[in-house]
Amino acid sequence: MMQRRRALAALSLLPAGLALPAxxxxxxxxxxxxxxxxxxxxxxxxxxxRVIDFDTPQQQSTSEGQSYGLFFALVHDDRRRFERVLAxxxxxxxxxxxxxxxxxxxxxxxxxxxxxxxxxxxxxxxxLWIAYALLEAARLWEVPxxxxxxxxxxxxxxxxxxxxxxxxxxxxxxxxxxxxxxxxWRLNPSYLPLQLLRRFQQEKPTGPWKEIADNTVRMVVDTSxxxxxxxxxxxxxxxxxxVADPDKGTVGSYDAIRVYLWAxxxxxxxxxxxxxxxxxxxxxxxxxxxxxPPEYVDTATGAxxxxxxxxxxxxxxxxxxxxxxxxxxxxxxxxxxxxxxGTAVVPAxxxxxxxxxxxxxxxxxxxxxxxxxxNGQLQPQWRPACPSTRTA
Numbered sequence: 001m002m003q004r005r006r007a008l009a010a011l012s013l014l015p016a017g018l019a020l021p022a023x024x025x026x027x028x029x030x031x032x033x034x035x036x037x038x039x040x041x042x043x044x045x046x047x048x049x050r051v052i053d054f055d056t057p058q059q060q061s062t063s064e065g066q067s068y069g070l071f072f073a074l075v076h077d078d079r080r081r082f083e084r085v086l087a088x089x090x091x092x093x094x095x096x097x098x099x100x101x102x103x104x105x106x107x108x109x110x111x112x113x114x115x116x117x118x119x120x121x122x123x124x125x126x127x128l129w130i131a132y133a134l135l136e137a138a139r140l141w142e143v144p145x146x147x148x149x150x151x152x153x154x155x156x157x158x159x160x161x162x163x164x165x166x167x168x169x170x171x172x173x174x175x176x177x178x179x180x181x182x183x184x185w186r187l188n189p190s191y192l193p194l195q196l197l198r199r200f201q202q203e204k205p206t207g208p209w210k211e212i213a214d215n216t217v218r219m220v221v222d223t224s225x226x227x228x229x230x231x232x233x234x235x236x237x238x239x240x241x242x243v244a245d246p247d248k249g250t251v252g253s254y255d256a257i258r259v260y261l262w263a264x265x266x267x268x269x270x271x272x273x274x275x276x277x278x279x280x281x282x283x284x285x286x287x288x289x290x291x292x293p294p295e296y297v298d299t300a301t302g303a304x305x306x307x308x309x310x311x312x313x314x315x316x317x318x319x320x321x322x323x324x325x326x327x328x329x330x331x332x333x334x335x336x337x338x339x340x341x342g343t344a345v346v347p348a349x350x351x352x353x354x355x356x357x358x359x360x361x362x363x364x365x366x367x368x369x370x371x372x373x374x375n376g377q378l379q380p381q382w383r384p385a386c387p388s389t390r391t392a
Contacts, residue, residue, distance in 0.1 A: 031386035036363065037076045038385075040356050045069055049084030050092070053353040058108030058118060063093055066103070067129035068357050074137050075370045077382040082137060089130070093117070099152035102127055102160060102176070121179060124161045124172050125191035127153065132196045135203060136378040154200060154207075162208050167240035170208040171215050183237035184246055189229050190258040192216040194266060194276075199376030217272045218242075220259060220279060226302030227282030231255035244300070252297040257308070257315045257358065264318030265365050267374040277322055284320065287328045292335060310335050311355025314362040321366060336363065 044065075045051050051065035066089040073082035090096065093103035102122035109115055134150030137143060160176045165185055173180050174188045194213055201209040222242045223233045230252045232245035244250045260283055266273040283293060286304060293316060295306030313332035320329040336359065337351070351359070364370060371379045 031384045033367075034076055034385040036356075036360060037072060037078075040072075040360060041078075041081060043350065044353055044356070045081065045085065046088075047084070049081070049086070049088035051085065051353075055352040056108070058106075058110075060106055060108035060118070061092075062107070063089070063103040063105045063123050063126035063130070065353065065357075066093065067126040067133065068360075070133035070137075071129055072360055072364075074133055074140065074378065075364065075380050076385075077380065079141060082133075086134075098130070099149055100156075102153075102156050103130065121175050122161070123191075124157065124174055125188070127157050127161065128172075128191070128193070128196050128200075131157065132199060132376075132378075135199065140378070140380065151203070154204070158208060162212070165235050166237045168215055168235055170211045171235070172212055184243070185235045185237070186245055186247070187219065187233050187235060187242075188231070188255060189216070189220055189223065189233065190231070190255045190262075192219075193258075193262040194270065194272060195262065195372040195376040197376070198270070198374075202375045202377075213272070217275060220263075220276060224279045224282070224299065226297075226299060227280060227285060228252045228297045228299045228302065229256045229259045229280060230299045250298055250300040252299045253295060254354070256297075256299075257293075257312050260319040261315040261358065261361055264316070264320070264322040265361075265372055266322070267372055269374045273322075277319075280319070283316055284323050284325050284328060287316070287320070287332065288325060290328065290331050293332075309355050310337065310351060311358035314355070314359035317362040317366045 044053070049066075049069075050061050051069040053060050053062065053065060066085055069085040070082055070089075073079070073085060086098075089103060090098045092107055094101040103126060104117045104120040105123035105126065106119040107115075107117050110118060131150045131153045134146045134153065138145070138147035138150065157172075160178075161173050162170055163173055163177050163180070163185075165171050166182075171185075171187065172192060174186060174191055180186070192212070194216060197209050197213040197216065200207065201213060219233065219242055220229055223230055230245065230248070230250050231254070232248040234243050234245050235241075236243045260280055263273070263276045263280055266276070282297065282299075282302065286294060293308035293312040294304035295308045295312070297304050313335040316332055317329060320326075320332065369381055373379055
């Protein structure tokens with residue numbers, strides 16, 4: 001009964017007019033399949049809360065992985081695992097205090113031997129997701145201490161990673177200000193999900209978040225002349241314009257795929273949703289030919305090459321749903337293994353960490369396991385987990 005009441009309470013947060021996907025509606029009151037989350041956690045999350053990317057030489061853990069682990073533990077009402085992931089993150093990436101230190105982005109096997117922090121610099125996307133997960137966990141699980149911690153982390157982000165760029169205004173850097181310099185300032189469009197910025201804007205109306213959200217929309221629109229967004233871009237002080245990244249150029253690939261994902265999951269009443277979806281027409285144009293998502297795109301010319309992995313297809317599911325591209329959506333689901341929510345029945349080796357994360361985001365949203373409100377609030381559909389139908 002308690003879980004049923006909590007599920008209904010979570011559903012009551014859905015704004016008027018926001019319909020749940022058909023799968024979620026049909027299973028309301030029953031159990032929620034969670035084999036994909038169980039499988040991911042069994043493979044990638046240690047009992048102590050460390051999220052591991054096994055496909056790296058360092059067997060690394062990143063602040064990104066820890067942040068996504070927190071988010072999906074909350075989505076799946078997995079409070080025990082949330083607490084473990086949070087404790088490992090704070091102990092190993094933050095010098096014991098998330099309220100005082102931004103997380104180091106990389107931890108793993110060191111070249112000189114032993115294990116520990118490899119790169120102490122923070123990654124601002126992970127910092128945003130951790131702060132968001134703490135604020136929403138505090139609200140949904142009624143733990144005021146996590147709101148306090150989330151606000152303290154957000155204050156660190158504002159102090160150390162937000163900067164006023166000449167000719168643009170306040171913007172979130174990918175890393176700390178002390179390792180950045182102009183007059184060409186590097187930025188990463190995928191680091192700035194509009195949902196999170198809206199949630200922070202609601203939490204701190206006098207903070208920089210509305211301005212950052214407005215500049216994020218401008219960045220995505222201005223850097224997508226062919227309907228594709230780049231992995232990285234830059235703000236040039238002299239030109240007062242967004243330009244190609246001095247290091248990565250105009251390529252769009254493994255980072256940029258998340259920009260379409262975030263845009264597709266925006267609430268229908270988000271004011272910037274229409275402009276973002278209109279500017280990001282490239283993937284739909286390519287996929288409707290039909291073909292798989294490209295692995296690499298030259299965002300300046302629109303030229304594509306390579307075949308994106310199944311995780312790319314998963315990331316594009318919300319985007320295609322938002323674009324009303326039902327045939328393309330079905331075609332992309334056919335590339336996803338059936339045990340991860342798709343319809344592909346060809347046996348495949350376990351997908352790597354990043355692909356599985358993209359699938360947790362895209363397929364989970366499409367299945368109605370969670371949504372984002374107009375102001376960015378997480379709207380999970382908590383119900384008892386169905387018995388597992390497969391082993392991890």
